[in-house]
Amino acid sequence: MTETFEFPPDDPRPSGWLDADAIARVRAAVPVLYVDAVPVRVDDSGDVVAVGLLLRVTPEGVMTRALVSGRVMYHERVRDALVRHIEKDLGPVALPIIPAAPQPFTVAEYFPTPGVTPYFDARQHAVSLAYVVPVTGDCSPQHDAIDLAWVTPEEAVSEAVQVEMHGGSGFLLRQAMAHVGRAV
Amino acid sequence: MTETFEFPPDDPRPSGWLDADAIARVRAAVPVLYVDAVPVRVDDSGDVVAVGLLLRVTPEGVMTRALVSGRVMYHERVRDALVRHIEKDLGPVALPIIPAAPQPFTVAEYFPTPGVTPYFDARQHAVSLAYVVPVTGDCSPQHDAIDLAWVTPEEAVSEAVQVEMHGGSGFLLRQAMAHVGRAV
Amino acid sequence: MTETFEFPPDDPRPSGWLDADAIARVRAAVPVLYVDAVPVRVDDSGDVVAVGLLLRVTPEGVMTRALVSGRVMYHERVRDALVRHIEKDLGPVALPIIPAAPQPFTVAEYFPTPGVTPYFDARQHAVSLAYVVPVTGDCSPQHDAIDLAWVTPEEAVSEAVQVEMHGGSGFLLRQAMAHVGRAV
Amino acid sequence: MTETFEFPPDDPRPSGWLDADAIARVRAAVPVLYVDAVPVRVDDSGDVVAVGLLLRVTPEGVMTRALVSGRVMYHERVRDALVRHIEKDLGPVALPIIPAAPQPFTVAEYFPTPGVTPYFDARQHAVSLAYVVPVTGDCSPQHDAIDLAWVTPEEAVSEAVQVEMHGGSGFLLRQAMAHVGRAV
Numbered sequence: 001m002t003e004t005f006e007f008p009p010d011d012p013r014p015s016g017w018l019d020a021d022a023i024a025r026v027r028a029a030v031p032v033l034y035v036d037a038v039p040v041r042v043d044d045s046g047d048v049v050a051v052g053l054l055l056r057v058t059p060e061g062v063m064t065r066a067l068v069s070g071r072v073m074y075h076e077r078v079r080d081a082l083v084r085h086i087e088k089d090l091g092p093v094a095l096p097i098i099p100a101a102p103q104p105f106t107v108a109e110y111f112p113t114p115g116v117t118p119y120f121d122a123r124q125h126a127v128s129l130a131y132v133v134p135v136t137g138d139c140s141p142q143h144d145a146i147d148l149a150w151v152t153p154e155e156a157v158s159e160a161v162q163v164e165m166h167g168g169s170g171f172l173l174r175q176a177m178a179h180v181g182r183a184v
Numbered sequence: 185m186t187e188t189f190e191f192p193p194d195d196p197r198p199s200g201w202l203d204a205d206a207i208a209r210v211r212a213a214v215p216v217l218y219v220d221a222v223p224v225r226v227d228d229s230g231d232v233v234a235v236g237l238l239l240r241v242t243p244e245g246v247m248t249r250a251l252v253s254g255r256v257m258y259h260e261r262v263r264d265a266l267v268r269h270i271e272k273d274l275g276p277v278a279l280p281i282i283p284a285a286p287q288p289f290t291v292a293e294y295f296p297t298p299g300v301t302p303y304f305d306a307r308q309h310a311v312s313l314a315y316v317v318p319v320t321g322d323c324s325p326q327h328d329a330i331d332l333a334w335v336t337p338e339e340a341v342s343e344a345v346q347v348e349m350h351g352g353s354g355f356l357l358r359q360a361m362a363h364v365g366r367a368v
Numbered sequence: 369m370t371e372t373f374e375f376p377p378d379d380p381r382p383s384g385w386l387d388a389d390a391i392a393r394v395r396a397a398v399p400v401l402y403v404d405a406v407p408v409r410v411d412d413s414g415d416v417v418a419v420g421l422l423l424r425v426t427p428e429g430v431m432t433r434a435l436v437s438g439r440v441m442y443h444e445r446v447r448d449a450l451v452r453h454i455e456k457d458l459g460p461v462a463l464p465i466i467p468a469a470p471q472p473f474t475v476a477e478y479f480p481t482p483g484v485t486p487y488f489d490a491r492q493h494a495v496s497l498a499y500v501v502p503v504t505g506d507c508s509p510q511h512d513a514i515d516l517a518w519v520t521p522e523e524a525v526s527e528a529v530q531v532e533m534h535g536g537s538g539f540l541l542r543q544a545m546a547h548v549g550r551a552v
Numbered sequence: 553m554t555e556t557f558e559f560p561p562d563d564p565r566p567s568g569w570l571d572a573d574a575i576a577r578v579r580a581a582v583p584v585l586y587v588d589a590v591p592v593r594v595d596d597s598g599d600v601v602a603v604g605l606l607l608r609v610t611p612e613g614v615m616t617r618a619l620v621s622g623r624v625m626y627h628e629r630v631r632d633a634l635v636r637h638i639e640k641d642l643g644p645v646a647l648p649i650i651p652a653a654p655q656p657f658t659v660a661e662y663f664p665t666p667g668v669t670p671y672f673d674a675r676q677h678a679v680s681l682a683y684v685v686p687v688t689g690d691c692s693p694q695h696d697a698i699d700l701a702w703v704t705p706e707e708a709v710s711e712a713v714q715v716e717m718h719g720g721s722g723f724l725l726r727q728a729m730a731h732v733g734r735a736v
Binding site: 018026030106111129 | 439446473485495
């Protein structure tokens with residue numbers, strides 16, 4: 001689960017944004033609801049031909065790959081949170097096809113304690129509804145991402161890609177590929 | 185489950201088509217694999233705003249409403265059968281978004297004996313994988329259909345629409361609307 | 369979504385319980401994660417033969433029917449929250465079969481504003497992962513419930529039962545019955 | 553997909569059984585509907601703790617591991633086919649918990665041509681609805697199986713187990729483990 005730009009300094013904060021203190025209090029009290037989106041390109045038969053992964057460099061200089069991920073805000077629908085985070089990470093013309101049904105392909109439970117589940121987030125207990133989301137427009141990395149790489153499903157589950165994913169997002173990516181029937 | 189034009193007289197029959205005798209033998213021996221597609225229009229958040237229903241008139245002059253439905257052929261992938269039947273019923277520029285994952289929202293079991301399940305097909309035992317399929321292009325009724333009507337999810341589950349659906353397709357439509365979280 | 373006894377006065381409060389002030393702060397800040405369980409009896413083929421509904425009387429003397437529902441606590445897995453709430457509402461020997469997979473059949477988004485979704489909760493924005501859960505043991509109403517009634521799937525979706533359910537839980541129950549293929 | 557004992561010589565053949573000629577004709581004409589069951593042991597929270605794999609020795613003396621798998625017969629419900637094949641492979645007191653909902657976790661399309669999908673069956677085009685099925689009773693290998701081995705989810709996806717599975721059943725097993733959130 002990636003750090004998200006929840007407070008862009010040049011934007012007015014819409015209702016639902018929280019200041020750092022409020023987030024800290026919430027994170028200590030309850031699981032925080034997230035969405036994870038696996039952006040994919042599909043062919044005319046719906047078959048996944050490519051998976052989009054965000055490349056970021058950590059303050060320590062380590063390259064990481066990430067899915068689209070972020071918090072669901074107060075009074076925001078899950079489907080609107082998906083739109084918002086995809087636009088935030090892939091740009092305003094990614095043209096995602098948000099799933100018609102709210103049923104996620106899985107629920108990823110990120111615990112602050114390693115080993116409880118395959119997912120880990122040192123900052124918080126986050127519970128994330130995970131969706132595979134086809135994007136049909138132009139995607140470009142935003143904010144802190146230095147690149148958006150499109151890989152095949154087979155590459156997505158390969159060791160080379162998996163070692164660059166953190167906190168269980170590589171596991172979630174493999175679950176997504178298993179769900180679409182392409183690779184495990 | 186609607187009668188489908190499996191043998192258009194002016195088309196060459198691709199591999200996988202069966203003659204009437206062969207179909208009769210198969211129908212008496214095993215369950216026949218089908219797909220059902222509920223064509224929908226969605227907004228930018230993926231929310232279903234309209235459902236497409238085919239209108240047909242039976243030989244007895246009764247108006248019926250139907251989903252897109254048809255057989256999966258030998259050596260045909262389920263996702264290719266979805267494309268083929270949507271093109272057959274909604275035209276070549278319907279531009280469907282075929283689901284990336286093969287998991288259907290339900291499996292409809294049409295029995296030749298009424299009452300075993302909510303679905304009924306006098307001709308055969310058909311087992312149908314059911315999907316909600318957003319269409320993004322122009323749709324027009326083909327072949328035997330006299331119209332394609334777009335109704336709201338609320339209208340789709342209304343008594344007025346339900347009484348014009350047969351063989352459990354009205355039940356399946358309501359399951360689809362329940363699955364997308366819009367109406368039951 | 370029913371009021372839940374989150375603070376039974378005679379129980380030690382395990383880690384994860386919040387005091388009223390903390391809950392109020394959280395509820396004003398973020399969506400709160402819930403689980404909804406539809407307790408069912410199934411036959412040897414897994415077919416749902418009965419649905420368990422809790423009967424409660426509101427302070428105003430109105431009888432209501434409810435599903436098993438409650439909050440997921442900090443550092444609690446979703447599957448453990450399901451076990452806890454089923455034991456809380458149906459007793460310690462209900463012997464639920466918790467789903468092996470975390471994929472819910474739907475996600476119910478309860479908004480404090482009516483009309484945003486089919487679900488409503490005046491107290492909060494709650495997002496609930498909904499599961500159908502077979503129970504194999506003895507169930508008895510606990511705490512504030514005056515009865516646990518087993519109804520058929522057809523009765524569950526009937527007008528008589530639906531009018532006694534509130535906040536969209538009747539809608540969710542019908543979605544559950546549609547999901548198991550029994551009734552809509 | 554394993555060869556199944558469809559015609560036990562000492563059993564009366566119920567309606568739905570086909571003779572060898574009829575099966576050959578059907579297999580050349582249409583996709584054949586199957587079910588695949590991944591038998592699992594779960595703990596009180598529904599978490600998968602073990603997976604049951606059938607061990608068989610081929611006529612060539614090669615050891616293979618297999619899931620429970622078999623054809624859906626004419627006029628048989630999918631859930632009844634699941635019960636029948638689990639009893640056939642795991643014995644009469646396996647006490648399976650058949651899923652309440654017909655939605656499979658995936659659909660495995662076995663093609664007679666390698667490479668079309670991850671699944672392969674030289675005999676036929678089979679389309680299989682795949683379910684994870686908890687078993688609560690005593691299981692013992694039947695007929696042609698020489699053993700039933702219980703392995704952990706981690707072992708199930710390991711190379712050592714995967715190389716002994718054939719026709720894509722290892723792939724399906726990994727999809728099942730991904731679906732229950734345990735291993736990929």
